Amino acid sequence: MDKHFQPETLMMSHGYRPEWSEGAVKCPIFQTSTFVFKSAEEGKQFFEVAYGLREKGPKETTGLIYSRLNNPDMQILEERLALWDAADECAVFESGMAAIATVLFEFLQPGDLLLYSNPLYGGTDHFVHHLLPKFGIDILGFHPKATREELEQLLIQSGKADRLAMIYLETPANPTNDLVDIQMCREVADQFGMAGRRTLVAVDNTYLGPLWQHPLKHGADLVLYSATKYIGGHSDVIAGACLGNAALMARVKTLRTFMGNMIAPHTGWLLLRSLETMKLRMEKQAENARIVADRLKNHPKVAGIHYLGLLTPADGAAYETYRRQCTSPGAMVSFEIEGGESEAFAFLNNLKLVKLAVSLGSTESLAQHPASMTHAGVSPEDKMRYGITENLVRLSVGVENVEDLWWDLEQALEAVPVLEMEMEEVLV
Ligand SMILES: Cc1ncc(COP(=O)(O)O)c(C=O)c1O
Numbered sequence: 001m002d003k004h005f006q007p008e009t010l011m012m013s014h015g016y017r018p019e020w021s022e023g024a025v026k027c028p029i030f031q032t033s034t035f036v037f038k039s040a041e042e043g044k045q046f047f048e049v050a051y052g053l054r055e056k057g058p059k060e061t062t063g064l065i066y067s068r069l070n071n072p073d074m075q076i077l078e079e080r081l082a083l084w085d086a087a088d089e090c091a092v093f094e095s096g097m098a099a100i101a102t103v104l105f106e107f108l109q110p111g112d113l114l115l116y117s118n119p120l121y122g123g124t125d126h127f128v129h130h131l132l133p134k135f136g137i138d139i140l141g142f143h144p145k146a147t148r149e150e151l152e153q154l155l156i157q158s159g160k161a162d163r164l165a166m167i168y169l170e171t172p173a174n175p176t177n178d179l180v181d182i183q184m185c186r187e188v189a190d191q192f193g194m195a196g197r198r199t200l201v202a203v204d205n206t207y208l209g210p211l212w213q214h215p216l217k218h219g220a221d222l223v224l225y226s227a228t229k230y231i232g233g234h235s236d237v238i239a240g241a242c243l244g245n246a247a248l249m250a251r252v253k254t255l256r257t258f259m260g261n262m263i264a265p266h267t268g269w270l271l272l273r274s275l276e277t278m279k280l281r282m283e284k285q286a287e288n289a290r291i292v293a294d295r296l297k298n299h300p301k302v303a304g305i306h307y308l309g310l311l312t313p314a315d316g317a318a319y320e321t322y323r324r325q326c327t328s329p330g331a332m333v334s335f336e337i338e339g340g341e342s343e344a345f346a347f348l349n350n351l352k353l354v355k356l357a358v359s360l361g362s363t364e365s366l367a368q369h370p371a372s373m374t375h376a377g378v379s380p381e382d383k384m385r386y387g388i389t390e391n392l393v394r395l396s397v398g399v400e401n402v403e404d405l406w407w408d409l410e411q412a413l414e415a416v417p418v419l420e421m422e423m424e425e426v427l428v
Pocket residue numbers: 095096097098121123124170174204206207225226227228238239240359
């Protein structure tokens with residue numbers, strides 16, 4: 001068959017043949033730790049390929065050996081996920097943090113410089129600030145609104161530009177929805193760095209991927225996901241993924257084999273099931289988010305809103321980046337409640353339908369307070385610098401009936417006490 005099907009069509013079948021499993025229409029859970037070889041010669045051949053002792057033959061497939069190296073649920077999931085980002089290869093992990101940590105450890109070595117965008121997801125931020133320096137890796141953060149000239153200046157002034165090994169981005173940034181221009185970072189990576197060693201650009205695409213942003217097309221080398229979010233989509237698994245070209249992914253998979261942080265067969269199977277409805281879910285979530293954001297922006301208790309769908313040409317570079325890099329505003333909305341922490345808490349404590357929980361991208365709507373929850377570990381100075389304020393609330397919009405959702409948000413906003421200053425203004 002030479003018809004080129006779209007990824008959403010292939011999510012039900014790609015990489016699996018019913019004759020492998022007694023005609024089962026769906027890939028079963030291969031809950032096994034190890035696989036039987038037909039002969040000792042076959043076992044030897046499988047290991048030669050798996051351990052890189054020789055190149056795989058043109059028609060040779062990677063044989064099943066042991067579930068830390070490969071497993072049908074893991075392999076089929078990787079083949080399906082790779083379709084969305086049009087990547088050569090994908091590696092799936094037991095968590096998003098496992099994918100991120102493996103990439104940072106594989107591609108950075110003592111003496112290297114990591115340049116990263118701010119703000120980062122709290123877990124990644126901790127890893128970068130507390131783990132990497134222990135291994136002699138220098139780190140340098142930049143503001144998501146930095147221009148190319150400012151990035152160049154930052155690198156030059158650091159005195160470490162010739163040691164730039166990786167630029168790590170989160171775009172849109174969690175929780176502020178600030179956008180970083182991937183193509184600009186590619187150009188900076190090519191301009192600086194070490195002679196004879198490519199400076200890599202790695203992008204955490206959790207917020208918009210794998211549907212609405214494809215970093216590899218904009219010059220990234222590696223794409224990372226917390227598959228716990230949109231890919232899983234039901235708040236019932238923790239998982240992660242990394243995608244890129246064959247050469248880089250061979251290194252990622254090798255380190256995964258020895259760290260042993262690969263996905264489990266049952267989790268892989270759950271994600272195969274999730275992928276079948278991913279596009280439908282994400283589209284409905286984005287549709288709901290657009291309606292909710294439009295109403296929130298006009299609400300008197302909302303002091304400010306961060307939602308990509310509200311960018312206009314007046315936003316300059318952010319708008320241009322959005323138009324070039326993203327195909328939808330997504331379903332993440334952050335907004336400042338009039339007041340401070342106690343007003344934000346009043347809103348969160350009064351929600352009746354939306355759950356007060358961290359995480360995002362699932363069928364149910366979730367709200368949380370980044371400053372004291374997901375980003376609690378970020379320093380007070382950085383929180384202020386990057387807009388993670390006391391009155392900021394992050395909302396992940398789900399697939400509920402949008403009028404039910406709005407009813408809940410509106411009644412929780414109404415329950416937020418009016419600020420005293422405002423009361424005085426009203427009295428005057
Ligand atoms: C943007 C982003 N990246 C990475 C992670 C880490 O993923 P996991 O919790 O699956 O380890 C998260 C988790 O919230 C996230 O929001």
